[in-house]
Amino acid sequence: MDATRLRRAFERNARGFTDYLSSLFTRTITDVSLGSRLFFDKETGLDNVLIRFQDNERQPVELELDNGCRVRIIQRIIPNPDKPEKKVRTANYSYAYGFGENLDEGWVVRYDYVPERAQRDEDYEYPVGHVHFNGHSEAYGRLQMEGKKELDRLHFPTRRIGLEDFIEHLVVEMKVPTKRGKEAALEVLAESRETFENEKRIRNH
Numbered sequence: 001m002d003a004t005r006l007r008r009a010f011e012r013n014a015r016g017f018t019d020y021l022s023s024l025f026t027r028t029i030t031d032v033s034l035g036s037r038l039f040f041d042k043e044t045g046l047d048n049v050l051i052r053f054q055d056n057e058r059q060p061v062e063l064e065l066d067n068g069c070r071v072r073i074i075q076r077i078i079p080n081p082d083k084p085e086k087k088v089r090t091a092n093y094s095y096a097y098g099f100g101e102n103l104d105e106g107w108v109v110r111y112d113y114v115p116e117r118a119q120r121d122e123d124y125e126y127p128v129g130h131v132h133f134n135g136h137s138e139a140y141g142r143l144q145m146e147g148k149k150e151l152d153r154l155h156f157p158t159r160r161i162g163l164e165d166f167i168e169h170l171v172v173e174m175k176v177p178t179k180r181g182k183e184a185a186l187e188v189l190a191e192s193r194e195t196f197e198n199e200k201r202i203r204n205h
Contacts, residue, residue, distance in 0.1 A: 007047055010086045011038060014049040014077060017088050021051060021075065024163050024192060025063075028185040029176050032063055034073065044078075046090065051075040062103055066177040069170065072096045072103050073163075078116075091116040095166045097174070098134070107134050113160050130155040162196065164189040 022034040033055040040047055052074050053063045062070040074094045082086035092114045100106025110132045118128045134152045145187060168189050170176040178185040 006079065006084055010047050010049075010079045010088070011080075011088065013088050014038070017077060018049070021073075023164055024167055024189065027179070027188045028167055029065060029171065029178055030063060031170050031179075034163060046078050049077050049088075051077065065170075067175060068099055069174050069176055070098055070103050070106065071170070072107075075088045095161075095163065095174070109133055111158065111161055111166065112155075126155040127157040129160045130157050132156070162193060164193045164196075 002084075019171075021127045026033055032053060034051055035058060036052075037054070037058055038047060039050065053062050053072075054057065055061050060074070061072075065071065072094070074092075076091045076093070077088040078087040078088055078091045087185050092112070094110060096110035098107035098109075111129075112132065113129045114172045115128050118124050122177055130195060132152055132154070133156065137151055140151055143187050168186060171182060172183055
């Protein structure tokens with residue numbers, strides 16, 4: 001397949017994936033859809049799509065939910081190298097939430113997944129999937145250790161989480177209001193998670 005057709009296929013697949021991620025929000029906790037932006041990475045020679053909440057000028061924005069919780073979603077995808085004409089692959093994501101006027105200051109938790117960086121940067125020594133907490137621990141504060149980092153700079157290992165898990169956490173723990181009730185929202189997320197796992201099992205057989 002030539003480069004033009006591959007790009008068109010990637011744009012089509014990226015739209016489908018963006019719509020899928022967006023539906024997890026619009027069917028559960030908000031009417032605001034995710035947007036996307038296509039760009040070319042000269043360093044890797046690959047088309048990329050950045051998925052996030054954005055304004056009418058396609059600039060990134062934070063989503064403020066009905067209980068004051070703020071959410072920031074950044075997910076970058078690339079053509080799947082095994083089947084570039086049919087699938088996409090996540091190069092990295094960052095899912096964060098918090099409170100206050102902005103998440104630069106008021107973030108509480110951030111889930112990061114950085115497989116591309118871990119593969120390309122030989123000096124990268126942290127878990128591919130990890131979580132950061134913007135918290136305080138008196139016990140950790142008393143710890144004497146050379147090269148000690150601030151608590152929010154530590155990379156706590158975690159598996160790769162789906163957006164379903166992130167939204168479910170907001171609903172269950174942060175009491176984010178839902179569009180059609182808590183149970184209906186959790187059912188949407190469970191069904192989406194089950195569909196993904198079934199498709200994954202089929203691919204692996």
